[in-house]
Amino acid sequence: MTAQSLQTPPIQTTAIASGPRLLADIGGTNARFALETAAGKIEAIEVLACAAYPTLAAALVAYLAMPAVAATGMTGIRHGAIAIANPVTGDMVRMTNHHWEFSIEALRREVNFETLVVVNDFTALARSLPQLSASQKHQVGGGVAVEGAPLGLVGAGTGLGVSGLIPGKDGWTALLSEGGHVTFAPANALEVAILQYAWKEFEHVSAERLISGVGIELIYRALAHHTDMPAEPLAAAEISRRALAGECTLCDETIEAFCCMLGTVASNLAITLGAQGGIYIGGGIVPKLGARFDRSGFRARFEAKGRFGNYLAQVPTWVITAEYPAFVGVSAILAEKLAVA
Incomplete structure (x- = not known):
């Protein structure tokens, strides 16, 4: 990908005394890297396919050797922070949706950093929420x-x-949550049928099994089975494309079911946290649905909580449209780490 840069609000260009910092956002499909060359100034953004590299270290080293990094004129990178789609509970990290695994300390030594912070990707994304502008x-x-x-x-x-973010006297605390792995809860007869189909493949059907890229594919197969329609071997991206293009009724029904299921998860989170500050929708799927998500049953399902319907009607829901918000959050986490070091 061509190198990009972004300026995080509020605009700052103060030099960082400790030098440039590496920022990374690692998902199961793509590894995103950038340099923070001054406070709030993030440059040399590159997106690498995880499947193209045997290890995270190999991808990181490849990024540091890229022309875009050299073009910044920044050398002597000593500090870095990685947001990763995985629980981070100790030194060893083993990705749930990819084969990479690594020791944080061994990776730090391999790339010759003084500081390497590794956090859950949604913990980092949560830290960015208060800084998102209206256009983001x-x-x-x-x-x-x-x-x-x-x-x-x-x-x-x-x-x-x-x-989630919980307010306190010293600022916000980001939750280290793995809430995507809660047990899936169907909200109507159709979702019960989808769940019953999913049970044929998985002993435990988590919310993630259905509300994810592979989940879209599973919903598609389940709906085809439920309606006695032939199912093609379609990837999630193609299911979404056909739905948005109006080419396939089954694909559109799949996306609708996905959006409604997400509405249930979002409302469960809202009442669990008392999130009257709002619920934010991130990830790679929903922003690409655009107006289809707006007119889906997501918001109606979000408010469909019986006696708590009026409570949830007051809670706003936003789709994050910023391209690289996790960089903002992981930058803040690294800055705090260095400030107390």
Whole structure:
């Protein structure tokens, strides 16, 4: 990918005393890298396919050798932070949706960094939420945010990420959540049928099994089985494309079911956290659905909580439209780490 840069709000160009910092956002499909060359100035953004590299270290080293990095004129990178789609509970990290595994300390030594922070990707994304501008998010439905209230975050891509921000006297605390792996809860007879089909493949059907890229493919197969329609071996991207193009009724029904299921997960998160500050939708799938998501049953399902329907009607829901928001969050986490070092 061609190198890009972004300026995070508020605009700052103050030099960083400790030198440039490496930032990374690692998903199950793509590894995104960038350099923070000054406070709030993120440059040399490159997206590498995870499948093209045997290890994260190999991808990181390849990025550091790219012309875009050299073009910044920055050398002597000593500090870095990685947001990764995986639980981070100790030194060893084993990705859930990709084969990479590594020791944080061994990786730090391999790339000769003084500091290497590794955090869950949705923890990093959550940290970016208060800094998103109006142009970097799109509201779906009604509701008005309550200032100083908790924020919720959920996003579907290769997997299903969940996090949140809890306010405190010293600022926000990002949740280290693996909420995408909660047990899937069907909300109607059709979703019961989808769940029953999924049980043929998985003993435990988590929310992530259905609300993700591979989940779209599973929903498609389940609906084809339920309606006695032939199912083609379609990837999630093709299912979405056909749905958006109006070429396939079954594909459109698949996307509709996906959006409604996401509405259930989002509303569960809202009432669990008391997220009256709003629920944010991230991940790689929903932003690409555009107006189809707006007119889907997502928001109606979000508010369909019986006695708590009125409560949820007041909670706003936003789709994150910023291209690389996780960089903003992981930058903030690294800055805090270096400040107390």
